[in-house]
Amino acid sequence: MKNELDALMQANDIDVLLILGAAAHNPAMVYFTGVVHVSAADLIKKRGEPPVLFCNPMEREEAARTGLITRSYNEFPFMDLLKEANGDRILAAALRYQRMLASLGITSGRMALYGSTEVGAPFMIINALQQLAPGLTFVGYAQDPILMQAMQTKDEAEVARIRRMGAVTTEVVGRVADYLTSQHAKDGVLVNSEGQPVTIGDVKSRIDLWLAEKGAENPEGCIFAIGRDAGVPHSAGTLTDLMRLGQTIVFDIYPCEAGGGYFYDFTRTWCLGYAPDEAQKLYEQVHSVYNTLKDEFTMGRVLADYQKRTCELFEAMGHPTVMTQPTTEEGYVHSLSHGVGLHIHEKPFSGIGMNDLLVPGSIFTSEPGLYYPSRGMGVRIEDTYYARPDGTFEILADFPKELVLPVRQ
Amino acid sequence: MKNELDALMQANDIDVLLILGAAAHNPAMVYFTGVVHVSAADLIKKRGEPPVLFCNPMEREEAARTGLITRSYNEFPFMDLLKEANGDRILAAALRYQRMLASLGITSGRMALYGSTEVGAPFMIINALQQLAPGLTFVGYAQDPILMQAMQTKDEAEVARIRRMGAVTTEVVGRVADYLTSQHAKDGVLVNSEGQPVTIGDVKSRIDLWLAEKGAENPEGCIFAIGRDAGVPHSAGTLTDLMRLGQTIVFDIYPCEAGGGYFYDFTRTWCLGYAPDEAQKLYEQVHSVYNTLKDEFTMGRVLADYQKRTCELFEAMGHPTVMTQPTTEEGYVHSLSHGVGLHIHEKPFSGIGMNDLLVPGSIFTSEPGLYYPSRGMGVRIEDTYYARPDGTFEILADFPKELVLPVRQ
Incomplete structure (x- = not known):
């Protein structure tokens, strides 16, 4: 059950869950959000803390229906990040993750990846984030001992x-x-x-x-x-x-x-x-x-x-x-x-x-x-x-x- | 259009497309397969060659409806791979990709990743495959110049x-x-x-x-x-x-x-x-x-x-x-x-x-x-x-x- 999550994270030496994708047809996300009309989001859950949902400001009202703590991508204007990344959209997205995580006090630790979405860009973005934040370790499971175990x-x-x-x-x-x-x-x-x-x-x-x-x-x-x-x-x-x-x-x-x-x-x-x-x-x-x-x-x-x-x-x-x-x-x-x-x-x-x-x-x-x-x-x-x-x-x-x-x- | 794909692959220096996931609610896959009841598959398309669809033998009949060249995961028995990988399912999956690709003559080159599915395991598997096959380079796009361009x-x-x-x-x-x-x-x-x-x-x-x-x-x-x-x-x-x-x-x-x-x-x-x-x-x-x-x-x-x-x-x-x-x-x-x-x-x-x-x-x-x-x-x-x-x-x-x-x- 959901109330086992923190213990399961601890048992598997995971500090943070990072869940990508939409709040529909995406079990890992829907487990927290329910089905709402949020087409792109990132849910970040630190061990021992409630999850935080980052989303597009256009979808803020729908995101609020989840009852979760919600924050806007606008806190990290993408155009500024893109400039900082010299036009590299993968790097800009990685920078945004770095800032989002840092805003929650996450600069190191082991992070488990979840969410059903296109795999190509996240593969590049997470690898780029790994370069930016060498203190983070990313984990993806063939047999998931945390969320699937809780579920x-x-x-x-x-x-x-x-x-x-x-x-x-x-x-x-x-x-x-x-x-x-x-x-x-x-x-x-x-x-x-x-x-x-x-x-x-x-x-x-x-x-x-x-x-x-x-x-x-x-x-x-x-x-x-x-x-x-x-x-x-x-x-x-x-x-x-x-x-x-x-x-x-x-x-x-x-x-x-x-x-x-x-x-x-x-x-x-x-x-x-x-x-x-x-x-x-x-x-x-x-x-x-x-x-x-x-x-x-x-x-x-x-x-x-x-x-x-x-x-x-x-x-x-x-x-x-x-x-x-x-x-x-x-x-x-x-x-x-x-x-x-x-x-x-x-x-x-x-x-x-x-x-x-x-x-x-x-x-x-x-x-x-x-x-x-x-x-x-x-x-x-x-x-x-x-x-x-x-x-x-x-x-x-x-x-x-x-x-x-x-x-x- | 689809007939531009080889030229787009060439223009972007891509040798292979690798598309993961189901043949439904997965645009990159459905572009080739149509909507069929194949819940897990890998489509591999070499530049200049027709795509090949790998899938579970249980779904072979549905896969055949696509009209594509289809092959079975059974060619690479997972239990043998798991043994070879000392029980590491991520590594076993990476070994299977390595063998699937090798069976198509692919041991090096630039490969573009596609498909909508859970991101965690593929992130690990592709990084493990990268270790196994250092001659391969994996690419994922924030703005896709190949499939999305053809589409x-x-x-x-x-x-x-x-x-x-x-x-x-x-x-x-x-x-x-x-x-x-x-x-x-x-x-x-x-x-x-x-x-x-x-x-x-x-x-x-x-x-x-x-x-x-x-x-x-x-x-x-x-x-x-x-x-x-x-x-x-x-x-x-x-x-x-x-x-x-x-x-x-x-x-x-x-x-x-x-x-x-x-x-x-x-x-x-x-x-x-x-x-x-x-x-x-x-x-x-x-x-x-x-x-x-x-x-x-x-x-x-x-x-x-x-x-x-x-x-x-x-x-x-x-x-x-x-x-x-x-x-x-x-x-x-x-x-x-x-x-x-x-x-x-x-x-x-x-x-x-x-x-x-x-x-x-x-x-x-x-x-x-x-x-x-x-x-x-x-x-x-x-x-x-x-x-x-x-x-x-x-x-x-x-x-x-x-x-x-x-x-x-």
């Missing part, structure tokens, strides 16, 4: 927001199911009331619309993939594909609050009309593994243990898995779980070798699946769980798990 | 997509106007058929919905700001504000194709019911400057000249401007124009000191405005123009310019 456990307000996104998500999924079952079948494909085939594109445009109605968006799209595409876990689906009866449809939806707030992650697999025996069997196997895991989640355990467990369960059923065949593209081919928050994928992670724990406050997915693109099918079931302070695990949004969606002929 | 002129397919977004934008603006004028006024505020006040939030949620219906999104939000907020150019508006009659409403909408494709940019200023004399006068002044500029745009001229011209015109009317008072927050307080493409703000830029030209293929805004937050008002009019190959300038989407939207009492 790994959610406070009540965060849980409420993710729960609300869960309600939005399952409502939209329900509307998609209603839409599909209110059409009818003709020659083995779903057609609308005018007899026109329904395409994946038709369904996806409704998903976008219904999410927008609820104040959500899906910045990373969603997966609505049928047949062979369903057998490729990250195929998003082909917009022109028809909705053929008896084929597996993997519907993986991971929307967030508008502007890049908290996410939810959810998957169901459907067959329209009927399920062929092979699809039914795969589905039952995935469902059975899902249920076994649900009963086995235990507070304090390493999440990666459940990835191992999932592989073992699927291997016992005769499926190849990434445990024994790391590059397999058939069978169980991905990870079981990841945390969900301001990132769709965040800690805890379940990859083998990771040691993230299931601890109270974690919000994480459970998403076993089986994939056989060569047989034109794939199955995944996913819910988002909350590891509650009372030690129990709660699925944050209920939704039925039925493979077959009935369709009128 | 500054659009080919026919790009113009068609921006024109289509213009049609979507103006259709949504029309629906907003229809919605507002179909309500009625009570005690000086707009109320709906149940007599409930209409808020900025109500309007904004409809904007999101109607954009989604059209396959568009507004990742950076939109500005729908009334009264004093309208007087602060980048205030997005206060969701709980009521729609008071006789107050200026600045409606600036800048949506893009879903997933982070091409943008459009458009602003109108409205008063519901009636316009007070002062607002009417400001509006006429802005409209007059807009029209003067429209007639004066000339192919081959420096766009910044029109910023100067705008300041002169407003100064002659007695308004402060950024030309004489660079930090003024009243009067004319911003730039006149910017290019529009995969970025909402791209070349050509109109800031004083910039030397971007109006050349055939440019798509740019004209957006004069006047702001008086202390008097609770602001006015801006904006259209997006296409500098046509035939030397004329075309507004890409027509829409009436009327200040007052009539409202029934």
